[in-house]
Amino acid sequence: MASSSHTRATVEMQQRDAVYPRESPLRRPAVGREIIGRILPPLMALVTVVALWWMVHLVFPRLLPSPLSTFRGAVRLLSEGGFFFHMIQSLRRVFVGSTVAMVFSVAVGIYMGTVVMGERFFQPLVVLGLTIPGLMWSLIAVMLFGINEIAPYFAVAVTIFPMLVINIWAGVKALDKELIDMSHVFHFSPWLKISQVIIPQLVPNIFAATRYGLGLAWKVVVVVEMFGTSNGVGYQVMKAYQIFDMEAVIAWTLTFVAAMILIEYGIINLVEQRVTAWRPKVEVWRR
Amino acid sequence: MARLQVRNAEKWFQRETGQPFKVLDGLSFEVREGCVTVLVGPSGCGKSTVLNAIVGLERLDRGELVFFNHDGQSQQRPLIGYVFQGPRLLPWKTVGDNVRLALRGAGVAREKWEDRVQRYLALVGLEEYVTQYPLYLSGGQRQRVGLARALAIESDLVLMDEPFASVDELTARQLRETTRRLCEQLHRTVLFVTHNLPEAAYMSDFVVALTARPACVEACIDNPLPCPRRWGPEIYRFAADLEAKLSLREEAEI
Structure with missing residues (x-):
């Protein structure tokens, strides 16, 4: 038994030495410190918000429920059967609308950044789109399509489309001309040029646009659901508002925020890390 | 001639x-x-x-x-090969993929890609760097990759x-x-x-x-x-x- 654990320890040491040889001054970073470094800052931010909330509750106890009672309300929501149904309805609307907007905005952004006539045609339309509030699009969508699934998809897609296009267009304008020339010299087809040279350079813009777009899409979906659907988080928030149930309004909001944070850390961050694995870490503030 | x-x-x-x-x-x-x-x-x-x-x-x-x-x-x-003043490699592609993309652009048959990549990277002394990303290579090594890429398409x-x-x-x-x-x-x-x-x-x-x-x-x-x-x-x-x-x-x- 002792011999087996000794052998295992020796193998582990050899494996570690293969990556960090003894003579190397580099040492494996302490796992505990790494975890604390990742978890502590966002946890501190969360604690600060809850502390501020608590203080406001202490001053205006009738207006704002305490974080604890709201948390209990959120747990109660989670244990109710309808919660996941409504949450999935809202998330589906956010994702479908955002995906449609993203696909079109990448195409239009690249077109605007690479073809002068395209830029001249779309620029006034995009600026016009930026000035129209999401609330207006929500009303127009419900009036145009009625109370059905098309209305939230349309409202989300049309509202976030100009913001996404602006982001992608700015990215295309900053493309590395030397790499584009290289792709021309080596006879890259238009598809190869777009997929292997242009889109990889737009990755930071695409991720920024995705984050921004999802945040905005959620706001628009809630508005459309308030008066244009009979389910979803917005519909539930509206119901709670009509009976002035502040605890339920905040509890629904918190659960949706939690879902969006899960999407950010569980999906977007992981995909981004994978896609940008080639990029060396830049340490601006060296210690 | x-x-x-x-x-x-x-x-x-x-x-x-x-x-x-x-x-x-x-x-x-x-x-x-x-x-x-x-x-x-x-x-x-x-x-x-x-x-x-x-x-x-x-x-x-x-x-x-x-x-x-x-x-x-x-x-x-x-078809013309080109070695630029700077290496002009795609930093999100490995050394091997940079050469493969040039072969794809040049219309070289897919079954010849691996042989060409290995052969030309070996000729410039970088056969061990096929899976490395260009940003982790030295300036001279990157320029060698650019040379291998230009030669690999076997242009006129x-x-x-x-x-x-x-x-x-x-x-x-x-x-x-x-x-x-x-x-x-x-x-x-x-x-x-x-x-x-x-x-x-x-x-x-x-x-x-x-x-x-x-x-x-x-x-x-x-x-x-x-x-x-x-x-x-x-x-x-x-x-x-x-x-x-x-x-x-x-x-x-x-």
Whole structure:
């Protein structure tokens, strides 16, 4: 038994030495410190918000429920059967609308950044789109399509489309001309040029646009659901508002925020890390 | 036999003020098959403009470019390999994928890709770096990848635009030796641009010297040095001969 654990320890040491040889001054970073470094800052931010909330509750106890009672309300929501149904309805609307907007905005952004006539045609339309509030699009969508699934998809897609296009267009304008020339010299087809040279350079813009777009899409979906659907988080928030149930309004909001944070850390961050694995870490503030 | 003839090439650009200025003034020369033709001239005289016109990145205002196939028949612009001043590698692609993409762009059959990638990266001494990303390589290694990429497509003509100007002298010397050896070994037709006379003396079979801007041909000189080329005093002697014959010391005004 002792011999087996000794052998295992020796193998582990050899494996570690293969990556960090003894003579190397580099040492494996302490796992505990790494975890604390990742978890502590966002946890501190969360604690600060809850502390501020608590203080406001202490001053205006009738207006704002305490974080604890709201948390209990959120747990109660989670244990109710309808919660996941409504949450999935809202998330589906956010994702479908955002995906449609993203696909079109990448195409239009690249077109605007690479073809002068395209830029001249779309620029006034995009600026016009930026000035129209999401609330207006929500009303127009419900009036145009009625109370059905098309209305939230349309409202989300049309509202976030100009913001996404602006982001992608700015990215295309900053493309590395030397790499584009290289792709021309080596006879890259238009598809190869777009997929292997242009889109990889737009990755930071695409991720920024995705984050921004999802945040905005959620706001628009809630508005459309308030008066244009009979389910979803917005519909539930509206119901709670009509009976002035502040605890339920905040509890629904918190659960949706939690879902969006899960999407950010569980999906977007992981995909981004994978896609940008080639990029060396830049340490601006060296210690 | 010529693989490319540049005939009476004329090119104009515009300053920011809108005032036009001439860069190439009736430039004519030829690139011989299986030889390294070195285009040498002062900085800013339009050497890179000639290369850009050859690959289609710039359009000549007057004159023509005539490409010839192995039988001496004129043909459309063929596939051309290019080693740029900087490596111009896609940083999100591995070394192997950078070469593979060039092969894909050049229309090389997929079943030949792996063999070509291994072969040409081995020729430049980077066979162990196939899966590495370019940002983790040194400047000289990246330039070697650029060289492997240009050679791997096995094109009729390879252009090299001051490919060793951005690396230190020791690395540049190693790269010159590798490039010259590969050109001799693979019998590639190369048009090499430089303003460095010892480099021109070492790399060339044939030197085309340009005047300051607007550039025209000042002299065409055969390199008498034996092959395989060795770096030694005779290189500097030939470079001094070139300098004596040419008026390269005068820098072009921009």
